Amino acid sequence: MQIIHPKARYQPYTSSSGGWGSAFSVMNILWRQQALGKGPAALLKQNKPDGFACVSCAWAKPGNPHALEFCENGAKATAWELTALRTGPELFAKHSLTELRTWSDYELERHGRLTHPMRYDATSDRYVTTTWEEAYQGIGEQLRGLEPDSVIFYASGRASLETSFMYQLLARAYGTNNLPDSSNMCHESTSVGLQESIGVPVGTVSLNDFERTDCIFFFGQNVGSNSPRMLHPLQEARKRQVPIISFNPLRERGLERFVNPQSPVEMLGPDSTVISTQYHQVAIGGDTAAVMGIAKALLAMDRTAQAEGRPAVIDHAFIAEHTEGVDAFLAQVDQHEWTALEQRSGLDRAAMEAAATVYARSDRVMIIYGMGLTQHRHGVQNVQMLVNLLLLRGNIGKPGAGICPVRGHSNVQGQRTVGITEDPAKVPADKIESLFGIQVPKKKGMATVDACEGIVAGTVKGFIGLGGNFLRAVPDTDRIEPAWADLTLNVQIATKLNRTHLFPGQHGWLLPCLGRIESDVQDGRRQVYTTEDSTGCIRAWEGRAEPASEHLRAELAIIAGLAQATLSGREQIPWELWRQDYARVREAIAQTYPEIFHDMETRMWEPGGFHRPLGACERKWTTPSGKAQFVTAKTLDEDDDVSKNSDQRDVLQLMTLRSNDQFNTTVYGYEDRFRGVKGTRSVIFMNRNDIVRLGFHPGDWVTLRTAIEPGVRREVGPMQIIAYNIPINCAGAYYPECNALIPLWHYASKSKVPAAKSIPVTLHKAQARAEDMAHALPLADQVM
Template identity: 55%
Template sequence: MSVEENTVHYDSPAGGWGSVRGIAEVFGKEWATPLATETLFRQNKPKGFMCVSCSWAKPANYHPFEFCENGAKATLWELTTRRCTPDFFGKHTLTELRGWSDYELEQQGRLTHPMRFDRASDRYVPCGWDEAFREIGSELRRLDPKSVVFYSSGRASLETSYLYALFARLYGNNNLPDSSNMCHETTSVALKKVIGASVGTVVFDDLSTCDAMFFFGQNTGTNSPRFLHPLQEASKRGVRIITFNPVRERGLESFTNPQSPVEMLTGKATPISTQYHQVRPGGDIAVMLGLCKHVFAADDAAKARGERVLDVDFIAQHTTGLEAFEARVRATSWEEIERESGISRADIEAAGQVYVEAERVCAFYGMGLTQHVHGFENVAMVVNLLLLKGNIGRDGTGVSPVRGHSNVQGQRTVGISEKPELVPLDRLAEQFGFDPPREKGVNTVEACEGILSGEIRSFIGLGGNFVRAIPDQDRMEKAWTGMRLTVQVATKLNRSHLVNGEIAYLLPCLGRTEEDRQASGPQAVSIEDTFSCIYGSLGRRTPASDFLKSEVAIVAGMAKATLAPNPKAPWDAWTGDYGLIRDAIARTYREEFHDFNDRLWIPGGFYRGNSARERIWKTESGKAEFTAPEVLSATGFSDEPGRYRLITMRSNDQFNTTIYGYSDRLRGIEGTRDVLLMNPDEIRRAGLSDGQVVSLVSDAGDGITREVTGLTVTPFSLPDGCLGAYYPEMNPLMALSHHDIQSGTPAAKSVPVRIRPEAGGPKRDRREPTGHSAHPI
């Protein structure tokens, strides 16, 4: 009997009619107007608007339907006809709303009015914009700037992000954590160290010229579905695609193109991965070391024939550290590699042979590599593998961290960073006539630690769902109320808006699909994709409410109310004409953003460049650096009887903390998110049974009790010793101290836990809807 016959699974390929049905269900659920269809046709196209979901490329030669299932869901979610008005808040206390699910909260629709938290009634009450700005500014002026955090999610535009970072620095700090801290900060730190550029080197055209692709810990089908189109094309032209992932994700197994009438009518699917290996969580260092071991062995054999596998000229001219790395690889036994990776030597060598034979290799990875205690070593090992054959700095080659949020990479590009060394502070000083703070600010983990200790007194949130997304959620919610001021800028209601400081404001903003009309007329914004290309974005839909302001206007309004007048920082002029903000960005970032306004609408975006792609290595050594890993497991903890490695996962019916529904179609899980996924053999060894209700308990070893209850044991194809469950529901199990050592990225892909059967817990049909109630919507 196959694994699939024993487990929940999805028999069909990614895409196809399942994807069409997923879009249709959200369309009906949101009561979207006929104008929504016209909006979707403008998505990710020149002079259109850029998707608020993932950061995949917007190619110049676009498809008629340049959106995927998740991108369409995000757009329809924003275009909903539902409205979350002051009347709603008049009917419900925040205490009551904290008992609602993430799905139910966002189902209330678009926020329509600025709101102030009234502690006496435990409700939000409407207020005016001038009142909100005045009170926020007054409170910020009273606080020590070092006690204030300016957080941003990954969806804010380049224009908003630039002003937000400038606001924080003019105010007096570099406390600018963002959602990168929770996902790809490991990338920024590791790539900067080993190749001198903090982002990937692959560009979109490389996908059509490589002859092998290696995937590590990246779920394409759910997190970047438009990637499936070039993957399908690559597969058809014979590119060998090798995948290492603990979970068998359908998008990397097979795909039916919803834009192909022939494929839709015939049900024809394209196989994607040539090899698919289910590595243990945290076992990627061992896997990649094994791949390199095979490359060195192949090179040894080639030398005997007077040939080479290694690109010795590239290595000699462009790299350093090979000797120590090679010694580490050769000294590591295959027994150690197999034990830590969970993959046989034969399978690793088969994958390694693909690498040996390929002329041009691209390596792609996601948070399956970055969210580990030794995530830095994971990313550095990807680079080690590529450097052996000169697979960085040539067409059809490179390293590609696939970003999961629309403009999360771009925010860092224009100054959203707690690290002053990454920002051109001297240029800002000259440009705006002030002395920027030079001390390091706080990242996400440090901000949380400051809130727990009481050192952080105010939190300004530009989008996102911070309290729900961070580790140690239960502890953090209790500490959150000790702050003096909290401000949240958002389009819809979420959990973070229900946990407030003494003074709190909820400020509704325009969505990216909506017309942003200011003094000089309709305004465009810009974003950066995962390939470092910049695009303009223009919304045309009528705003959800006359009381909404743009993110630019909100940031400028807070800044004006807080800061002393500065003629070099014309907040009103910037709000009236975003082109002036782009001019300011171009003066600060001259190399990347010269002629910004003139290049805004180039089809396919304009490339801001990458030094490592040009084989210019801005590292300490001036060369690309091989690094010898000191560990083979990235988890940061040892295996013990009864201890499991928990992977937190997203369903294809969610984006980050936004839950669109309770259908994880691509995994065969319907009607619930309260599941604990285990392979059938592991269930038997643990003395459990399919449908049994259990709790997960943190095994962080720090003496703090962390627990999530009410999970239904569900057979699923996973490696031994591994569990799977949904993010963000599992965040209460994650210790704040459990993060990548180098970057501080929370280690959500290998959380140490134990299973505790619930006393008298009934068996539950895993298709039984759980975790959400029938609140009126």
């Protein structure tokens, strides 16, 4: 299968986010996926009370939705799932897995929906058709022959609360806490940092807070591509003259200007909404220093105000009543000189003071952040520095204020709420044991990095993947892929073919499941699901579309089938009854987590759903001291593998990026509209000064090599240089292509999140391959 890309080009994007560009992009993917027939009807039901929850991101769904409650990327995810294209047995009859490994990620998923359960045949190096009964029995037999702690039960973050709850019970009844998930690769730094600082592992902001806030800060988040529906409340806030202050290495278009595609006046007129009133291009890894600078400016303002008899800038009463540790933090703020803060943040003092000035005169402030904060060696510290900033002015536990991490996968937060975690201390083991007759293992299980280390070491023998594309999402891919072949068992539950499926191990099974948009009928009864969004809101939804194949099964039904074949009745879990009626699963969830899910069957249908209780929202701090914690920073260098002051002047800090045409590992196409790149992903964005001083030119081809652990060669390329507006000594290139550059040990302290937003790299001249030259950017387009 050969996919012909359009001619590659680079042309800086000057239009707003949203607008006609978004509308054309949606229509284009509906056409490409042959979903023009049923796609538009499905989009009218997306994120609606009588429809389905978006397959894409976890941003909150309003109780009173817009007429079109979907964004560009959400529409792409819907088209991707409703595609008329199919990946059936005939593909595997024609192509061996060795052949398919030469296909790109885009080519694999674009081929269409999986239609039949498949078993790997090593003799022919192909997947062959099997039956569900053979799959369940074969997998169960293999699992019974393996040591439980040698098996990984991975969850991608897409599965419903019901499915996730059953999945973690299956793992624990089997005998292991090996339950890594996609949180381990993105927001585990949030879960650790917020729990330590304010006693909850999730954000404290709801959609209602956007209507009451009078200032918003953004750190390390690209709203235009990763959560575009958030642009609606941001636009409403800007219409109320709410200042929005953004800190991001790149000038992302969604944080600059927005045209609402649902407004005929805006679509037909020349105007757009300015989103960021201040935009600070912080250096990669400079966020802690920037926050420290804002705090330093606030402290100076407070001292001046008190000396002059004016109201204090810092909320001393709140701090005294609700926090501890402020003295140590403020002493540290005093110790840092402006020159050091400027050098490390990449911002001048005036920029940090400007942000502090607006913060000081605002009463209700929220801070929104993404993986640009969490995926650093000191990512947990980054999160806690943001909390420190909010605590200084009492901006947690009051309407219109709080901390707002923006999650990725649509239920990644929710699956943690119902027990997907490697840490048995984070689940109600006593209730699980009494309700279901199983012994929750005491040994802490493997998170994602641990699982990867076990795969490389050969101690992991089995892997079950509930969605996702694990091999492409994890770091150190060039070491993980060869080791994957030694797995005894590899089971993948999926809707489409991806690269992970092409490394089957000794016994590989490919189990096709229903998509979220598709109708799930069990024994004649239509089923509904629940998910939890980024704001801790839980709501019901149901799929409506006709399934892509009569051979598909629901994720929940697959889990039930695997459990029955593996556990042989060693527990008191009514798997078959749960498969027949998902309401019984919700009843079990409510029994296990009554504080959160009481009366779930009724409350899940409330407009907008119901919110889980969060003590920090009421200024009840479930920390060891019973108070919110100010935390001191161990270092200003968020990524200190290569010191800022070292002599390695040829080292750049590389951040991985998602394009406008992808969601996580899923690539929808080869157009990054907002960054002006079309027809290729083999590019590296660099500051023009770095290009010149390192002896290159825009348009040159280079190989990227990791500049740490010299004994191991990690490189990707060739990639073509684009001169771009990015801070000096910084660079950007696409995820997941650059994951091979990240050593397994290059992760965040405490959370083990791979530090993908700051990878020390060196550049080396390369000869472009013929296939790269076919999609090369014309040199004329390289002028900024």
